Amino acid sequence: MEFTSAEVFAQQVLNGLSNGMIIALIALGYTMVYGIIELINWAHGDLFMLGGFLALTILGALGLEEASGPMAVVAVLVILAASAGFCGTLNVLADRIAYRPLRRAPKVSLLVTAIGVSFIFVNLGLFWGGVPMEVFSGGIAAAAPKDFPALVPSRNLLGTDDGVGFTLRDLLVVVVTLPLMLGLWWLVARTRLGKAMRATAQNPTAARLMGIDVDRVIGSTFFLGGALAGFASVVYALYNNTIGFQMGYRAGMDAFTAAVLGGIGSLPGAVLGGLLIGLIRAMSDQYLEARWTNALVFAILILILVFRPSGLLGMKQREKV
Amino acid sequence: MSEAPVLLELRQIRAGYGPVDVLFGISLEVRRGEIVCLIGANGAGKSSTLMCISRINPIRGGSIWFDGADVTAERADRLVPRGLAQVPEGRRIFPRLTVLENLEMGAYCRSDADGIARDLEGVFRMFPVLRERTAQLGGTLSGGEQQMLAIGRALMGSPRLLMMDEPSMGIAPILVSRIFEAIAELRDRGMTILLVEQNARAALRLSDRGYVLETGRIILSDTGASLLASPKVREAYLGE
Ligand SMILES: Nc1ncnc2c1ncn2[C@@H]1O[C@H](COP(=O)(O)OP(=O)(O)OP(=O)(O)O)[C@@H](O)[C@H]1O
Ligand SMILES: [Mg+2]
Numbered sequence: 049m050e051f052t053s054a055e056v057f058a059q060q061v062l063n064g065l066s067n068g069m070i071i072a073l074i075a076l077g078y079t080m081v082y083g084i085i086e087l088i089n090w091a092h093g094d095l096f097m098l099g100g101f102l103a104l105t106i107l108g109a110l111g112l113e114e115a116s117g118p119m120a121v122v123a124v125l126v127i128l129a130a131s132a133g134f135c136g137t138l139n140v141l142a143d144r145i146a147y148r149p150l151r152r153a154p155k156v157s158l159l160v161t162a163i164g165v166s167f168i169f170v171n172l173g174l175f176w177g178g179v180p181m182e183v184f185s186g187g188i189a190a191a192a193p194k195d196f197p198a199l200v201p202s203r204n205l206l207g208t209d210d211g212v213g214f215t216l217r218d219l220l221v222v223v224v225t226l227p228l229m230l231g232l233w234w235l236v237a238r239t240r241l242g243k244a245m246r247a248t249a250q251n252p253t254a255a256r257l258m259g260i261d262v263d264r265v266i267g268s269t270f271f272l273g274g275a276l277a278g279f280a281s282v283v284y285a286l287y288n289n290t291i292g293f294q295m296g297y298r299a300g301m302d303a304f305t306a307a308v309l310g311g312i313g314s315l316p317g318a319v320l321g322g323l324l325i326g327l328i329r330a331m332s333d334q335y336l337e338a339r340w341t342n343a344l345v346f347a348i349l350i351l352i353l354v355f356r357p358s359g360l361l362g363m364k365q366r367e368k369v
Numbered sequence: 370m371s372e373a374p375v376l377l378e379l380r381q382i383r384a385g386y387g388p389v390d391v392l393f394g395i396s397l398e399v400r401r402g403e404i405v406c407l408i409g410a411n412g413a414g415k416s417s418t419l420m421c422i423s424r425i426n427p428i429r430g431g432s433i434w435f436d437g438a439d440v441t442a443e444r445a446d447r448l449v450p451r452g453l454a455q456v457p458e459g460r461r462i463f464p465r466l467t468v469l470e471n472l473e474m475g476a477y478c479r480s481d482a483d484g485i486a487r488d489l490e491g492v493f494r495m496f497p498v499l500r501e502r503t504a505q506l507g508g509t510l511s512g513g514e515q516q517m518l519a520i521g522r523a524l525m526g527s528p529r530l531l532m533m534d535e536p537s538m539g540i541a542p543i544l545v546s547r548i549f550e551a552i553a554e555l556r557d558r559g560m561t562i563l564l565v566e567q568n569a570r571a572a573l574r575l576s577d578r579g580y581v582l583e584t585g586r587i588i589l590s591d592t593g594a595s596l597l598a599s600p601k602v603r604e605a606y607l608g609e
Pocket of ligand 1: 409412
């Protein structure tokens with residue numbers, strides 16, 4: 049097949065946007081938690097990784113690796129719900145056990161604790177990969193990447209094999225991530241919980257004076273952010289057909305960069321940043337060289353932190369009392 | 370007045386920050402329908418006292434009674450539905466919530482939609498400028514408007530005791546008188562108020578009783594009129 053350069057470019061834009069939506073979903077969890085307790089949740093990417101492991105475990109346990117047609121749809125829905133619930137709950141537990149006792153401590157203590165939680169999660173993933181199940185290669189080579197069942201075929205929805213491909217998997221990304229983003233926006237903008245979250249972020253003392261149970265609101269924020277990472281992990285696994293205990297590191301770095309690029313604390317910023325990082329990655333893979341891509345993302349992170357720490361949509365300065 | 374039942378009572382409250390003690394056994398009471406004011410120099414511990422009552426600051430000794438119940442161990446957010454509201458020092462409005470959302474947060478613990486709507490109307494009648502600004506972000510209001518918003522927000526909780534910490538601080542004189550009018554209006558409606566003020570003269574004129582706080586201790590307490598006449602108060606707090 050011969051692709052014209054315009055087709056190649058269009059294809060990379062599509063790939064970039066699909067990956068960008070997944071990155072954005074993870075970035076939302078970073079930005080929500082940062083917005084409410086000013087914690088850079090170092091463990092967030094690794095939470096995402098564990099979501100993928102849970103999904104694979106469930107598929108293996110229920111014998112759904114080969115599911116197709118309606119069964120595949122059911123399987124996808126089951127692992128989406130399970131991973132979201134699992135990651136949300138795990139994030140709440142991390143807050144309860146590790147972060148809540150440090151509410152009045154310096155922010156550095158909180159960050160170091162999050163790095164510790166990250167280590168725990170990564171090693172949990174490593175251990176999990178060694179579980180003697182068929183889906184984990186029978187428990188041999190725990191650290192090796194695991195194949196994730198291709199429940200969603202990569203059939204091109206635009207017709208034939210050549211030209212630009214918008215596959216069923218790209219559609220999956222849109223169908224899962226877009227409603228979640230809109231739902232999150234509605235929740236934060238319109239609901240009682242959303243207003244309590246914003247009030248707590250803006251002035252926790254005043255929030256308590258309003259009768260808001262601040263710890264519960266923070267817990268809910270951790271749950272929502274974690275659940276989004278859980279959804280993202282399933283979409284990622286179905287999109288790429290592979291998971292591994294180290295995948296949280298790169299995904300986390302991409303998503304964190306996206307959150308900072310968009311303006312950490314800003315929800316629209318996280319989505320914009322995610323899409324931009326997705327596009328930049330795709331373009332770098334295509335026109336630069338794939339091995340430079342991670343370095344490029346890292347360079348972007350450093351440049352923003354140095355020259356525009358408030359990001360594209362972030363507040364110039366935070367009016368914290 | 371003094372026959373009305375006690376709504377708030379502090380018994381020997383001790384509190385501080387880190388290794389430093391700042392309150393050394395504060396005892397005071399506020400009866401239903403009273404306006405009680407707490408005056409004292411900068412750093413005397415007035416704000417700390419209010420923050421202890423709201424259970425934002427931890428207490429190191431003593432007890433707090435609200436409406437006949439010991440609330441010393443109660444959590445801050447549980448005191449609000451019991452009827453305790455505070456307009457904190459520095460206003461602490463939510464800068465990136467709209468004026469209306471700020472007011473809604475004041476009613477966070479309530480579910481009586483009719484009552485909330487009635488109180489919202491009451492707040493707008495008291496501070497008409499807020500009605501014109503419902504969609505504006507709280508942080509973009511002027512200082513005086515923010516103070517009105519903070520008072521309105523506290524009133525939205527339909528409190529039984531309203532505590533105000535220096536509501537006239539840092540506002541234009543014309544608005545200061547508007548704020549004091551509002552306090553008088555609330556008093557006439559029977560609201561119980563614990564008022565902390567720098568502007569001791571205006572505060573004492575409005576108050577039934579007052580306490581004078583000096584470095585974490587109550588050194589005087591009397592009716593508002595007697596305190597206004599007291600040589601010690603005149604000299605130390607009224608600049609005479
Ligand atoms: N967060 C804090 N950390 C440490 N010390 C504090 C803190 N807040 C207040 N203090 C100290 O506690 C003492 C009482 O302060 P507080 O704010 O209660 O006084 P105040 O009477 O309200 O004064 P002002 O009229 O200036 O508002 C002061 O010595 C103050 O320095
Ligand atoms: Mg004060």
